[in-house]
Structures are given as C-alpha cells and as structure tokens.
Amino acid sequence: MLYFSRWKAILIWLAVAVTFILAAPNLIPADTLAKLPSWVPKKQMTLGLDLQGGSHILLQIDQNDLIKDRLEASRDEIRTLLRDAKIGYTGLSGSGRVVQVRVRDASQVDAAKEALKGLIAPVTSGLFGGGTITEWNQDEPEPGLLRFTMTDAGIKYRSSTALSQSIEVVDRRVNELGTTEPIVQRQGDDRIVVQVPGLQDPQRLKEILGQTAKLTFQMVDQTMPVQEAINGRPPAGSSVLYSKDDPPVPYLIENRVIVSGENLVDAQATFNSQNNEPVVSFRFDSKGATRFGQATQQNVGKLFAIILDNQVISAPQIREPILGGTGQISGNFTAQSANDLAVLLRAGALPATLTVVEERTVGPGLGQDSIQAGKIAGIIGSILVVGFMFVAYGFLGFLANVALVVHVAMIVGLLSLLGATLTMPGIAGIVLTIGMAVDSNVLIYERIREERRQGRSVIQAIDTGFSKALATIVDSNVTSFIATVVLFWLGSGPVKGFAVTFAIGILTTVFTAFTFTRLLVSIWLRRAKPKELPRAPVTFVPPGTNIPFMGVRRWTFALSTFLSIMSVVLFMTVDINYGVDFKGGSTIEVQSKSGPADIADIRGKLSELNIGDVQVQQFGSPTDVLIRVAAQEEGDNAEQSVIDKVRAELQDKYDFRRVEVVGPTVSSELATQGTIGMLVALVGILIYVWFRFEWQFAVGAIVATVHDIVMTIGFFCVTGIEFNQSSIAAILTIIGYSLNDTIVVYDRVREDLRKYKRTPMPQILNTAINETLSRTTLTAVTTILALLALVLFGGEVIRSFTLAMLFGVVFGTYSSIFIAAPLLILFKLRQAPDASEEKPVNGKPVAT
Template sequence: MIDAVRGQPPDGVPRFLPAKCRAFERAMLQPARWKTTLAWLAVAAGLLVLSPNLLPERQRDELPSWATAHRLAPGLDLSGGAGLVLKLERSDIETDRLITVVNAAGRVLRDAGIPYSGLSGSEGRVSLRVNDPSRAEEARQALAAVDGTRVANENDGSLRLEVTPESIELARAEAAAVAVEVVRRRVAEVGGAGVDVQREGSDRIVLQAPGFPDPQQLKDILAQRGQFSARLVDSSVPLQQALEHGPPPGTQVAYTLGEPPVGYLVRRASIFTANDLVSVEAVAGQGGSAASIRYQLGPEAVRRLDEASRDNVGRTLALLLDDQVLAASVIAGPASDGRGKFAGDFDLQGAENLAAVLRSGALPASLTVVEERSIDPALGAASVRSVFLAAGIAGIAVALFMIAWYGAFGAIAAIALVFNLLLILAVAALTGTVITLPGIAGMVLTIGMAVDSNVLVYERMREEAANGRTLPDALAVAFARTFPTVMDAAVTTMIAVAVLFLLGSGPMRGFAAIVGIGVVTTIFVTFTLTHWLAAAWVARRRMTHLPRSVRTGVFGGLHLRFMAIRNHVFSAVAVVSIAVALLVSATGLNLGIDFTGGALLQLEARQGPADPVRIASSLAEANLGDVMVRTGSDPAVVTVHIPPQGGGENAEQTSALVARGELEADYQIGRVEVVGPSVSGDLIRAATLGMAIALAALILYVWIRFEWQFAVGPVVATAHDLLLTVGLFALTRMEFNIGSIAALLTIVGYSLNDTIVVYDRIRENLRQFRQMPLPLLIDASISQTLSRTVLTAATTLIALAALAAFGGEIIRAFAVTMLFGIAVGTFSSIYIAGPVLILFRLRPDHPRFGGHGRAAAEA
C-alpha cells in the first residue's frame, strides 16, 4: 500500500491504457513538427510586431505604415492624460424635442389655414385650442402628421399632443451620435492628439486623451453646449415689466456672464448662429485689455446681417452663448462684410477655449462629467518606471527560483517565460489592448501563474521517472497527462477574467485582458516551445534518467497526515471565520470613491514634506465635509479623499475644483479621480453581479467536471478565501475599490486552480486504489501534488512580493491583497477542499469519470 501511495501500483496490478489514451500519448511523445514551426513563426511575428515600439520616434516615422499599424497603446495611468465619462442630459433632449413638436404643430395648422390659440408645451405635452370648433376634427387629423406624437382631446375642448417615449429614445440616440463627433472635434481643436472618444450605453461618452496636460481645459470646453446666436434686443417693453409680467411672445430674458449680471430682453429669432461661422480665432488683448474673438460669416449669413443692420440702426444686437449674453453693441450702420469681433470677461486661454467651442459646433445636449480619472504625465512616467522595475525583478527572481529547483529544466521554463511575455505584448498590440498599470500587474501575476504549467509538467515527469520510465518517455507522458489539468485551470481563470472584462471598466478591463491573453499564450508556449526545448535538450544530451539538478524529490518522501487533524483545522477555521465576519459587520469596509462617489486627489508638496493637518484644515474651511488625508512612503506625497457632496453629478466636480483652488499654490496635483453618484451606483451593481456570475459559473464548471461533492469543496473553500480577504480590508482599513474586486476574482480563480489540481489527483487515485480509505487516499493525493502546490505558490508570491515592494503606491494595495489571498487559497485547497469530500461522504467505489479525466485515471 505504501508503494501505491507513492504512485506505483501494487505488484500484480497491470498497467494499461485505453486506445484513445495511447493514441493521445503517442501524439505527445514528440511535439509535432508543424506545431513547433507554428510556435517559432508566432515568436518571430511577435518580434516583428513589437520591434517598431523599441525604435526612437524619428526612426519609427520612417517605417512604412503597415509596420507601425499595431503599436502598444499605454493607458492614462502610464502615459498621463485625461479620462472623462460624460453624460448627455436627457432633460435637454426632451426640451428640444418638445420645442420641435410645438413648432411643427404651429406650422401644420398654419399651412392648413386653421386658426388656433394658446399653443404651449410642458412636461412632454403640447396643448392648443382651435378657434373654430367646427374645424377641430380637421385640426386633429392635421396634427396626426407630426412625427413622434399622439393626439388626444382635452375635457375643455382643446387638443393635446403627447411626445412618445420612442421618439425621445430616437432623439437621444441621434444626439449621442452627434455629440461623439462634436466632442472629438473640440478636443482636437485644443491639441488633443490621439484622443479616443467612444459612445458607451445610450447616453454616455467615454473620452481618453493620453498625454493631455490640462484636464480642466477639456472640462471647460465640454461644459458649454455651444449654442451661439446673434439676436436683436427687444425694446417694446421695459426689462422690469418683462420680469414681473413675463416676456412678450417670441422674446426671452438673458443675462451677461459678468458680475453683476446685466439683463436683456432679446428676441428668440436668430440673425445668425454658430453654423454660419466660417472662421473663428482668439485675439490677445493689447496693453492688459481682455482678449477677444474675431469671426467671419458665410455669404448667406452676411446677407441676413446686412438686411437686419440696415433696418435696425440704433438698436442693440446681442451675441448669446447658451442663452447667456457674451456681448451687446448698438448697430451703427449696415454690416456688409460679415466680419465681427467681440470682447468678453475672459483671458487669452478662455478666448481660445471659446473659439474652439464655436469652431467645433454646438452639442445637441449639455454634457455632465460623471467620472474623471486624470493623471499628470510625470506621475505616469514614474509609475512606468516603478512597475517595469517590479516586473524585471519578479521575472529574474522567478527564473532563479526555477533554475534552483529544476536546473536546466528551470532554465528552459525561464526562456519559455520570455517568449510568453513577448507573445502577450504582441497580441496586446495586434488587438489594440491598452496597457494599463493594472494590466502590467496582470503581466507580473502571469509570470508567477505561467510557471504553474511548467511545475505541473516537471513534477509529473519526476513521478513517471521514479516509476521506472526513461526520461524521454517520462517527459512525453508528463506533457500528455498534465494537459487536461492545465486546461481545467485555464478555464477557471478565463471565467473570472471574462466576467471582469465584461462588467469592469477602465484599467480593470486592461487587467482582465492581459491576464486572459496570458492564459492563452501560456498554454500555447508550454505545449509547443517548452515541450520542444525540453525534448531537444534531453535528446541532445542523450539522457535516460532524471538529472540530479531536479531537486523537488524532497516532497516525494513526505507522507503528511493532513486529514488526521481536519477536525481541529475545521474548528479553528470556523472560529477565525466567525471572528472575521463579526469584524466586518462591526467596522465595515473602507469603501473607495468607486463605490461611494466623491473625489480623490494625489498631491505632492512643491517644497519640503506635505502637511496633512493643514490640508485637512484648509478643506474643512471650504465646507467639503469630512475630508481624509493619507500619507504614504514619500513624505511629500499625500492622498486627499473628499466625501460625496450630495448635490448631484456636478457637485463632485465642484468639490474637486474647490480643493484644487485651495491647494495648488503649495502642491502639485498629480492625480485626480472624481466619481459621480450615477457611476458609483453602476459600479456597485456591476461588482455585485460580476462576483455572483463568476462564482456561479466556476462552481457549475467544477460540478460538471467532477462529482457533486467535488463542487461543494470549492464553494466552501472559496467562501473561506473571500471572507478572510475581505477581513484583511476591514482590519487594515485599506481602501476597497474596483481594483479590490479584480483581486478577489483573481484569488477565486487561483484558489480553484489549486483545488482542481488536487481533485484531479484524488479522482485518479480513486480509480486506481478502490480499497484505500478515503482519508488516506486524500492524504496521498495532496502529498503527490504538494511540490506543485508549494512551488507554484512560491513563484506567484515572489512575483507579487516584487510588485508590492517596487510597483509603486497605486498598485501596492492590489499586490498586498493578492499576496494574502493566494496564501489563504493555498491553505484552503489543502485543509478545506480535501476534508469537505470526507464530510459529504464521497464514495471511492462510485466515482464518475468522463472525458480526459477517465483517460488520466486509467493510465
């Protein structure tokens, strides 16, 4: 029985392979030539794709366009720049649609010669009265031709047109399409090269402007709808009378922008609008005077202005922007050249922003900034240096660790890891995946996780060699029999990654994309290049026995009685879990602005260390609520967390703007994040739904692949891992944000990978050793996979430790969470997932085998 525990069947038990399994292993004895050729071609193609990224800008510009079509795109957190999420105001769209219906109704009745009165609209309804009751039905039929409305009779004999929800939705879709183009033009007007503007959902626009140095300028030019017009001032009634009794029909009251505001009664009819401008430019003021705007009208607008100015000499012409008076002047005479100039209460920067707004055209509705994530380019460059240093240290440390344990085989794994990283970057460039800071963290995590497949192969090779196979056969069988396990681990990781990508946003999508690409390239590299390199090395050296440089045999002699202490472990775990649950319930989590809304600013003192007390005092005087100021490893850098203001989307932007005004004299603003209430609510729903879907999908996959008892184990182990990791947040008061959700999902996937490896071996042993008591069989299975568990955890923890130590402040919390979660996941895969099988009475005489699991078990 001892031989059986070590993996050798008892004497008299024949080894046999089903035909399907023998064919599979024969195919895996030597990697197919076409597979190896394809793998090396992929590496060459990857080098070709990435090589332009390594050249200086001048040399890159000399290359043909096809050679530079696929470049690595750094995210805002690496390149710096501005990232905004804008929301189209539905109220503007509804108001404009209502005005359109009012005008259409009046036009239809006038064309039909039907007299009417009291035409007005409010709250999605237009009301009017037909003066001749005998023509009411005729009016009703005429109004039915107005698109997007329903006609109904009122009790008082008037007619009512209701704007349909379908027409509102159509108008909103059209407005969103127009808004995307206007936003793109405006950002381009102020030098936003490489700007990416995309529509998201029905009413949101996502803007990414890499390298843009002034996010506030972007917000300034996008805050204005840009409805510019020239209108005559109405002097038929005094302004005060219009204010007290309402303006006459066809007029409105508008005010200037300055202090104090000056009111004008202006006509609604425009002489010319922004659509009539053929050129607009900002002009600097002379001798300290305010800057001005110079414009030129098109021919048709010149004709209209000439006629209006001839007929209204001595009257006042007002220029309005979004119903506010920019300038007003008395018409001195005919204006036949179409040239104009006006000054306002703005400096040259403000004039240039206004000129950009006028040149780009009006927005179909106002835009509100509901989310902002902006980073100073200098901070982005520092993040690049930190995270690449961490990646380099992690790669070197993992390579040295593998060489120390596996000798030449470890060196092959390290070489394959380089190819793996090369392919990850090449695929990212080809697919246009943005490389973000979390994405590079995902790459560092892949360094540790990619070694897992090599460890599985090498450990199986060691076992097969110990069972009497020659080294070439042991290596081939190892690749054949570990493929199903690697695929299981890949599927579980991809489920978590897919959910995170679909329901995540911004940088977290970059993390999910890189990890997902890494899973695919790891499988490809391991079972093509690594297989070929290992087989070629063994063949060249004509080796028949396992070299002494493979040192993991120390684990093979261990026969630890894990299940003997399962009751004590379960009791301890229960006590700790209850304590953690009470802690979380009592203290809650330190939720970040992703889930609460609010603003976050990262500040760096211009001179000396930062003064958190003074910062908090200054912002408290500005009535921004209970502001939290945190210090980090650098005494000159602090993070300011401004709580949600409770005044809608604009209130959060206002709080960040006020904070900047209070602090920017003494501090440089490195990073600004603002999340409005609508976005924070969406993130909460997405995070909750994502965790639920991911857990359900992962458990369902394990259930399908194994007995139902095997599915219960991951449920209990995953619950344990999640609870303890959440307890870490409650205990340390680390900020819990959307990155924390990504860490939790990754921990779940990693823990399940570990559990599946143990379960695969348990299922295999169940087939071979039917009479062995279940606790002993589980102990044997865990012992057989212990080297893989320890070494994989070690390499992953090494990579994460490098990320935590050298990756910078922004990514440190993510790395620390992953460090803790993977350590807890390794524990649960041994001491929780295994005992659960005993607790739920997994019967060794009724195992279910299917697919490649059957072949592996019978082998």
C-alpha cells in the same frame, strides 16, 4: 509526445521569432524607430492614461434637458401649424412630457387634428429605415382639448439621435485641441467616453466639453429699462439674460433669433487691429449672411446681443449694415478663452447638455513614476522567479526560464499587435502571469519526477509527464480564463487592461509551457541522451511525504467557519473602506512643489470650502498627499464643483498628480457590476467543473472559492485598505487562482479514484494532496515572490490590489487542501468500504 516533425519545429521557432520581432519596438525609443525603414515593425504598446498621463471623462446626456427642448420645439410647431391653418386656439402649454392646446371652435377640432397629424406620424429609426416609432401619442381628454404625450420610444429615439450628434461634436472639439490619438466612444444609450492621453490641462478639456455652445444673435429690447423689466414683468416676447461679467450685467433680450450658430462656417481667434485685444472672427454661410445683413440693415443704431448658452457675451451697437457675412465677437477675452470659444463654434453646438459623471485624470509625472515602479517590480519579480525555478529544478528549471522569457515576449508582442492598452494593473497582470506561468512547468516537471520514481525510463517519464499534465493544465487555466473574461466584460479602464493582459498571459502560458518547453526538452533529450533527470540544488518537498491532512479536517473546518463568521460580522458592523468607485466622491493626489506637504494647512483650507467630509493623509513620500472628499448630495455637477474649489485653493503650492471623481449614478452601477461579476464568474466555473467532474467536485470547488472571497473581504475590513474597482479585479483573480489550485488537487483525486477503487476516501485525499504537494508549494512560492515584488516596489497606485492578491494566494492554497478536499468526504463522493477492503501499505493505498 516528444517527437516533433521538422516542419512543426520550424513553425514553433518561427512563431517565437515573430514574437520577438513584434515585441522589439517596445525596447527602442520612438525617435529611433522613426528613422528605421518603413518595412520594419514599429508598432509599440499603447500606454494607458495611468502610465502616460491624461484624462478619462465619462459624459452623460441630460435627458431632462433634451425633453424640455423637444417640448418647447413641439409647442412652437403646434402654434405655427394652427396659425397657418387659421384655427383659433387657447391654453397652449407644456410641462413634463405633455403639450396640450384647446381649440376654441368645436367645429374646427377635426381640422386641428388634421393640421397636427404630422406630430403623431411614425418616425423612421434604425439602420436604412429598418423600423419606425411613434414619438407623440395624441388623445382628447375632454371635447376640444388636444393633448400630446411624448412616448418612451420617442424619448429613446431622441436620446440616441442626440448622442450620435454629440459624439461628432465632442470628437471635433477634442481634435481641435491638438491632442494626440484621443478616443471618443459611445457607451450605452446616453453616455460618451472621452480619453485624451498626455493632456496637460484637464480642466480646460472639461470646460470645452461641458459647454453646450448654443450661439445666437438676437436683438436687445430697448422699449423699457432692463431694471424695470427685472422688477416688474418683461414685455411679451422678451426675456432678461445676464452677461458673463463679474458681477453679471442684465440685458433685456428679444426671444426672436436672428441667426444661430448653425449658420456659422468658420470661427478663428484673432486680435482686434485697433486695440490688439483678443477677439473671435466668424463667417456665416450664405443663408446666415443674408439674414444677418437684413437684420443689421433694418436696425442701424440699435443694440444686438451675441448670446452663448443663454449668457450675453457682448451687446454692441449696429453702426452700419454688416453685409459681408463676417464679423467679430469681443468680450474681454484672453488669448486662450478666445481660442476655446472659436473651437466651440467651429465644432458646433451640442444638442443637449453633457454632464461629467466620472473623471479620472493622471498627471504625466505620476505616469512616469508608475512606469518606473512597474519596471522595477517586473525586473525584481522576474529575477526572483527565475532564480527560484533554477534552484527547484536545475537544468530543467533553466529550460523553463527560457520558456518564461518567450512567454513575456509573446505577451508584449501580442499587446503591440492588437493595439491593446497597457495600464499599471496591466503591468501587474504581466508580473502575476510570470509567477503563474511557471505553474504549468511545475505541473509537468513534478509529474515527470513522479513517473521516474515509479520506475519508468527518463524518456518514458518525460513523455508520460507531459501527457498526464495536459488535462490538468487545460482545466486549471480554463477556470482562470472564465474569471478573466467576466472581468473584461464588466470592468472598465485599468481593470479591463489587467483583464486583457492576464487573458493573453493565460493563453501564452499554455503554448510556452506545453509546446515550447516540450520542444526544448526533446532537443535536450536528443543531444544529451541523459541516463537520469537533472538534479535540483534544493528539494522543497521530499519524495514519499505522507502528511495526514484529513486527520485535522474537523479543526480546519472549525477554524474556517469561525473566521468566515467573523468576516461576515465585521463586514456588517465595521464600515469597509469603500473607494470612490463604490460610494462616489472625489480622490485627489497632490504633490508639494517645494518641501514636505503641510497636511494641517491643507486640512484647514479645505475645511473652509463647505464641501462636506474631507480626509487628508500622507501618501507615499512626505511630499505626497491623498485627499478624499465625500460624495455630494447635490449630484454629479456638484462633484465637479468640488474639484474646481480644491484646485483653486491648492494649485499655487501643489501639483495635481491624480484626480478621480465618480458621481452617484456611476458608483451605484459599479457596485452592481462588481456583485454581478463575482456571481457570473462563480456560476460559469461551477458549470465548467460540473461538466468536467462530478457534482460533488463542482460544489466543493465553489464552496472553497466562496470561503476565499469571504476571507478576502474580512482582510479588507481588518486592514482598512481601500476597496475599489481594482479590489474586485483582485477578488476575481483570486477566484481564478484558487480554482486553479483546487482543480489540480481534484484532478489527482479523480485519477486516484480510478486507480484505488476500494480505498477509503480520506486515504485517497491524503494521497492526492501529498502527490501534488510539491507542485502546490512551488507554485504558491513563485506567485508569492512575484506579488511581493509588486507590493514592495510597484508603487502606491496598485498596492491595495497586490496586497489583496497576496492574501488571496495564501488562503487559496490553504482552502484547496483543507476545505475543497475534505468537502468530498462530507458530500459522500465514495461510500465507506467494508472491512474486507484493502489496507494502505506504508501510508499509501494499494491499487486494485
């Protein structure tokens, strides 16, 4: 185990060197990197929105809007086809998902079916025409009445097509804003994720993304006064539309579209040469220019309307034919609103309305604060862990600390290489892996000390220590990895960032602890040729410790049962403080522009807005305020209206540092995903432990883990800490940590069962726990030190996450000793021996 060939050693050192080269750009300012030669690695970690500021918006296609448009289009198509075929009809109507028409002459029914057969013809779908679907089903409920019903497959096909078109349009719109590295991605069957880093004005982004931008040029119907049409009934083929003015001005508009936005090839914000007002200049393609020229030629002196999303922008008079295919749109624009309209027109219209169902916005100031807090927490946590390792292991602790530096560099280097996004929870993941990375070294070092106490030479002890610790290291890290994979699979945004960082940390831990540390130890052995292991300044658990843990198992069972019942009762009777992730609503963090925030004034202003239940509280410093607004019953659009109202009321005196809006649709999905995530993680771990051990071990590990989950939920109930997506991440990480601890104890139990074949089970368990007590103590202390740094210095954003983690580590350590181990007795893993079996000597069993 301690022998390394020259090539193997060179490869390890090469991997370490590459790691530092990949990580180094993150320590160099971007402007300095730009000046370096092209062959120098320059890739830095991508900062998440919570660190550099920006907006995360989840858009959903309005399927009802899509169905309505398709219904209208199909109705018009039926009208055209029957007229072209000279077939008389009546009662052409559409509602819901059904269009129907009655053929007047029974002898023409077959001809009508033939004329309309294109509607029910299969439509090609899938890649390269890999499949077909039928969009409409036709039936004849009574003679002469033809009914067409839109199929589920047809709706899905139209939604998928509209989603693909919407992604292209949204991508063009976002890129037109001039933002750097925006992300526009499909999510599921009907959603689009938009992430724009460093965005200063998220409100403008939402306005641009939320507009369908269906532009049409239509004639104004001047056959009757518009007020008469409003009071009575508009003429056939015309409708009353309103302008965007305040108050809105009504217009009677002909339904016939002269030219639509599809015929635009360019649109630019410019200024009117006569009055210097902002306008939008546009240019049609050849088809649009011809149609527009013909319409203006035939209607000189009349009014025509420019309509955007069923609102009249302007209705100028045609003074002369416009034959060049160009024109201007005026309408009391500001420079920015003219530019935004030009952006919308250039990008094209959306095929359906997009609704904002989730929004998470972080201001750049809060992002910088989070980076600073993360750096401070990381430095302090690292110093505490490094100092503790040196105190616990002396020179071997120094070698572990060198490996720890390589471990962190590998995480940063791999994150940079993969282009992964570093979030604030991701920083927490790095700090947490610093605490947990030493666990593998602790396992190895404690095993080495134990082998040395049993009389092996230094080299033999070290070699055997590495060999015997390997299986435990693999088992304990695999269980944590399972929970992390589930977290990545079901998480989103910052939570997924934590999962990526933590998963990379687990993998690099195995390499640095087992491979790199082993290389360092072998070099030290070759050069120093020590006669004894280095002494540690402090011994935390004296050799030969023999605490009768199983003697109090009935008391610990009773205590845990009582606390578990109390946690369940609290969960069912006391409302847990769910965040917007799970109950919907809005969370807004604002900061006073001058002096301490006036909470009473904020509360008074918001109470007048008629936006439901509002909570206002101080958050961190006296200038920071956290506002929570309950979910709105009117749905996702109402949630966005709340933000607009609050922003309008407070933006003069307060900066908006963070905005989170989760609609009812997304919140219910997140709650379901969180529940499924915990169940999937538990089942995966159960299967793995059952595969590696016996069924008693697997069930015992799961029971102990469920105990820790219940305790953590009780902790949330008692403390009132907000329970959000990060809390699910904390619970899944606690599952991994608790199983890690339990597996270490179980691995030693399994080893002792083979060694002491006739020893009573309680004595086996006492021995195994005492043998691993030093490792359990040291690992818990290092992890707690790292988490304490996060709690005290990591900032308010992740405080609920780290507090839950801190609590979970303490109870995870407790359950490994007092719940998981005694359960093996309850499950009768080994039957009680008879009186002739061996007795313990000095509190320890005798091997047979």
